[in-house]
Amino acid sequence: MKRRDLFAAGFGLVSFAASAQQQGVIRTHALSLLGEPALPADFPHFPWVNPAAPKGGEVALTSLGSFDSFNPFILRGTPAVGLTNLYDTLLMESPDEASTEYAHLASAIELPADRMGVTFEIREGARWHDGRPLTAEDVVWTFNTLREHGRPFYRAYWADVTEVTADGPRRAVFRFRSNENRELALIIGQLPVLPKHWWEGRDFARPSLDVPVGSGPYRLDRFEPGRSVTYRRVEDYWGRDLPTRRGTNNFDALRYEYFRDTTVDFEAFKAGQIDFRAENAARNWATGYDFPAVRRGLVKRDEIRHERPTGMQAFVMNLRRPRFQDARVREALCQVFDFEWLNANIFNGLYTRTTSFFSNSDLASSGLPVGKELAVLEPFRAQLPESVFTQENRLPTTDGSGNNRDGLRRALDLMRQAGWTIRDRRLVNAQGQRFEFEILLNGPVFERIALPYVQWLQRLGVEARVRTVDPAQYQVRLDAFDYDMTVDVIPQSLSPGNEQRDFFTCAKAQENGSQNIAGICSPVIDALVELVIAAPDREELVARTRALDRVLLNGAYVIPQWHLRAFWIAYWNRFGRPARNPKFALGLDSWWIDPELDRALAEAKRGL
Structure with missing residues (x-):
């Protein structure tokens, strides 16, 4: 979900194949965050495809649950799968290059010398399925509508865009709050453009099964x-x-x-x-x-x-619930989870334990903070636990036998420090209230993972229950933060940036429908997210992301699971x-x- 970097080390503009520079404006066919795009302006097709592939046939695919809407851009309703096939985006990401996008609906991209905006020139001949031309006015309407009425993600993702205007029928101009958000032009390129004329007279915020008009394949x-x-x-x-x-x-x-x-x-x-x-x-x-x-x-x-980053799949605790607000409690619940037993007995040894929010990439933290990463963290030393600087973030491991006595002892000690004690084989607080919670799932597949975890928690004196609901109900409860614990996947790319606001910041912790499933709210994490977004070059991005990863792991907000x-x-x-x-x-x-x-x-x- 990322694309490329407009700036190389030293915050200078990277060189672009077949780009032209006039009066300080760069005109190019592609944007990249990690270097020069691999393909020239006249490339005939992506290198992995078969350009002579025959057309034809119907393919039967599958999805779980149900649907009641063809509007995937809003909180209400359950959208049908596959709707992305209907809409073209301004740029097309290359799945063969990290963080690179090529001109698609836009025929060219223009970058001003001050890096305070981006202009997309709409390709001549672009049209909607009903034959009407696709214009810059459609781009402007789509952007403003998604930011005003769409899912909260859009407001976080595009927060640094101050204005978008149509400079003629084929030029959409975006202006930025600052020039420090180096990926902003690329993420705007991901915009799925919607038909303004079709939506006139319709309520965009309402789920609908009206068959939409698109421009896509x-x-x-x-x-x-x-x-x-x-x-x-x-x-x-x-x-x-x-x-x-x-x-x-x-x-x-x-x-x-x-x-x-x-x-x-x-x-x-x-x-x-x-x-x-x-x-x-x-x-x-x-x-x-x-x-x-x-x-x-x-x-x-x-x-x-x-080669893509695998992100973080985890049991996620809802910090909006008082019982999960103590980090010692969260760490105790992590100590009880026995991945090694699951991998040996349920997964046939096929999975790898996830130890980072940015797993399978060079963005993952490890060891103790040193060099640039340490320099990023130093200004926050007084606000962070000393363990951030002195202890590696290591997940507990077991011998896979199912006898996790060491983990249970550590967990019980942490719970006692947090004010919970064992009484009649139950973990209770000073008021005699039992420690109990519900694990919310959206299908039966994960029950075989959650139910062993429930049994391990019972040995600690914790009463956990598993509740499985259909995907539609699950999404409603997720959007309203109506759960104690659930399973979530936080995806990542090789160039993290604006989407981290929706994952981890205070502003999104209380905004229904956001992707801050855990309810994380920390001034330090907020600041680190902004540092990641404003990273001037790849070396600094890696250091800042590792610092963010380290602080997130230290907070024990999730119980990491596994990846493939x-x-x-x-x-x-x-x-x-x-x-x-x-x-x-x-x-x-x-x-x-x-x-x-x-x-x-x-x-x-x-x-x-």
Whole structure:
């Protein structure tokens, strides 16, 4: 969710291939945060795609839960999956380069000498599915509408934009609060542009199943509310020959079928009703694919390594609840969690423990703070625990036997320090109130993880309960911060920045619908987030991010879980694939239906 850096070390502008500079204005085809873009202005297509891939066929995919809206940009309602296929963005990220975006809906990007804004020149010929031209006025309306009526994320992400105007029908001009937010031009490039004319007379803040008008490679073709939705490839899509689109979006139709739980979902895949599956359950991956279609070679499996940061998946405690506001309590609950037992007995040893909010990247903190990272932290020494400077952030480990006596002893000691004592085998406070809480889940898959944790907590005298609700109800409760503990994934990129405000700052801790799920509110973390956003170069960004990571880990706001450095995929053998995958994504949009394989599969299925 990041793109590239406009500035290299020393805050100078990086050199751009095929860029021109006139009167201090840089005009370019791409932006990069980590160096010069790899592809020149005249690149014919992304290097991993097959530009001659055939078009055709319908692909059946899957989603969990239900939907009641085609507006994914607001808090209300449960949006259908796949709606991003409807809308073009100003720039297109390259999943083969870290933090790089290329001109897409915009034909060119202009950067003023003072770095106080960015201008996007809308590509001539860009149009909506109803034939009307897409203009800079649509860009202005979209930006202002999302910031005023959209999810809180947009207000945090674009907080440093002061104004956007249309300088003619094809020039959208954004002005910035300062020139220190080095990624701001790139994240504006991610803007999905919406049709102002279609939304006139409609309430943007209300969920709706009105079929929207888009400009992207697919249009919404048909749907059954809550059960299925199909997108049809736009034959005369205006951008089909752009270098950012060539070789992609090869399926004539994308059909998403909804299921209530992953068990039924998997059975539908095994029965051939679903074509492609991204597996996320280690036990399934290790033992669940021994069925006839796999043995006959009709279903293929692959493990695709990637280089993207894996972020933080964790049990998250809601600090808005008084029982979790003491860091010693949070640390005690972490001591009880036995990852090694889970990995050996549930995950078949396939996962790696997550030890950083920026795992699988050079942004993760380690050891003790030194050098530039220490220099970042020094001004906050009086506001931070001394342990930030003197102790490594190490998660507890066990022998995997399930007998975590050392962890329980440490946890009980921490709880006693926080004012909790054991009485009648129950952990209670001075008023005799029991320590109890609920773990909120959005499906049964995680119950096999949460229930062992509940048992370990019982040994500590803690009464924990698991409550599983459907995805729609879960999202409503999440947006309202109506939970004690839940499971969350905090995604990260190789160039963290503005989105950290929504994850970790005080301003978002009480704003319903924000991504600050834990309710973190710390003046030091607020300051570190702003330092990350304003980092002038890569070296400083790494140091500041490591400092932020260290303080977050020291606060024990979450109970880190695990990550996987590969995509696990299974699919019925009817697809053609490019010779390689991009480094940071799966690249399913560059696959195609192979006619010969498709015919052979259809014939073989009749014999199952």
